Amino acid sequence: MKRVGITTTIPSEIIFAAGFVPVDLNNIFVTDLKRSSYIQDAEVAGFPRTICGWIKGMYSACLDHGIGRVVAVTQGDCSNTHVLMEIFRMRDVETIPFNFPFGRDSEMMARSLKLLMDYFAVDEFQTEKWRVKLNRIRAKLHEIDRMTWEDDKVTGEENHLLLVSSSDFESDPARFESKLDRFIKEAASREPMDHPVRLGQIGIPPIVEGLHSFTESFGARVVYNEVPRQFAMPSGGETLVEQYLLYTYPYDVGPRLDDIAEQIRLRKIDGIVHYVQSFCHRQMEDLIFRERLGVPILTIEGDTPRELDARTKIRIESFIRMILDRKEAVL
Numbered sequence: 001m002k003r004v005g006i007t008t009t010i011p012s013e014i015i016f017a018a019g020f021v022p023v024d025l026n027n028i029f030v031t032d033l034k035r036s037s038y039i040q041d042a043e044v045a046g047f048p049r050t051i052c053g054w055i056k057g058m059y060s061a062c063l064d065h066g067i068g069r070v071v072a073v074t075q076g077d078c079s080n081t082h083v084l085m086e087i088f089r090m091r092d093v094e095t096i097p098f099n100f101p102f103g104r105d106s107e108m109m110a111r112s113l114k115l116l117m118d119y120f121a122v123d124e125f126q127t128e129k130w131r132v133k134l135n136r137i138r139a140k141l142h143e144i145d146r147m148t149w150e151d152d153k154v155t156g157e158e159n160h161l162l163l164v165s166s167s168d169f170e171s172d173p174a175r176f177e178s179k180l181d182r183f184i185k186e187a188a189s190r191e192p193m194d195h196p197v198r199l200g201q202i203g204i205p206p207i208v209e210g211l212h213s214f215t216e217s218f219g220a221r222v223v224y225n226e227v228p229r230q231f232a233m234p235s236g237g238e239t240l241v242e243q244y245l246l247y248t249y250p251y252d253v254g255p256r257l258d259d260i261a262e263q264i265r266l267r268k269i270d271g272i273v274h275y276v277q278s279f280c281h282r283q284m285e286d287l288i289f290r291e292r293l294g295v296p297i298l299t300i301e302g303d304t305p306r307e308l309d310a311r312t313k314i315r316i317e318s319f320i321r322m323i324l325d326r327k328e329a330v331l
């Protein structure tokens, strides 16, 4: 199996078309039993304590899993990825840069895609065949997302885990699609859940564990996972260029705000949990969300893969109680 590591969602259509298999380094890091020691290993190797845990985890997971080639997003995701690429090269990991063009310029996007296609020696025809194939699987993820907020039959955690896997289709699209088919069938037979509070989780996927299940134990279900939903490309697009321009995460915050505001209305969301990662520049987006989204926002921060700490649990519980009190006051 020819594996290619990826540091975030990229046009995996091109990788599959070339006969390679994408492996999301975030996913293999955070699902590995050694996830905590991966962070320590990176610090022992020389990564500063004040660098985000996702970067350190991806570094160690890549080396530990023996992945010799990585596509790294050098524009539109994370400035830390630039230096991570340099370090990978020092460790004999081949790196391939990919840019999401600032300003969502379609010509520049077409050029970025062409460069990646040239690297993997595939053409638009081969890539388009994979786009159609992967979009069939994405449609099943959209159905699971709909079953989360409209049918109330899918938990926030199930939604998160399945949608976040669409960055690399668990490195096996056929097996992943069968898993989704089984899941949809089983979830359809469930009774609807009835949580009095409906939450949205925005920001990067949490490195901490148990966020979704903890909210459910206090009567609040996450019915919207912003970034995992974006990984599944909910806005579609007629071409690869259009599809990756409609994907909101790598560009300026404006389209993200519009998307979040629309989903708050559609999904009848009572409050937002904004997850931020320690030492991540995206923490500054919190200011924008607080000024622009007209619902209560709780900002929680995590650093390494471990259970929610007691202080965060108390804050989440108080947030849910505050929303419940407000709702009861209106009734």
Ligand code: SF4
Pocket: 052, 053, 054, 055, 077, 078, 079, 080, 081, 204, 277, 279, 280, 281, 282
């Ligand atoms: S959490 Fe922030 S700093 Fe860490 S990899 Fe993601 S974008 Fe970069």
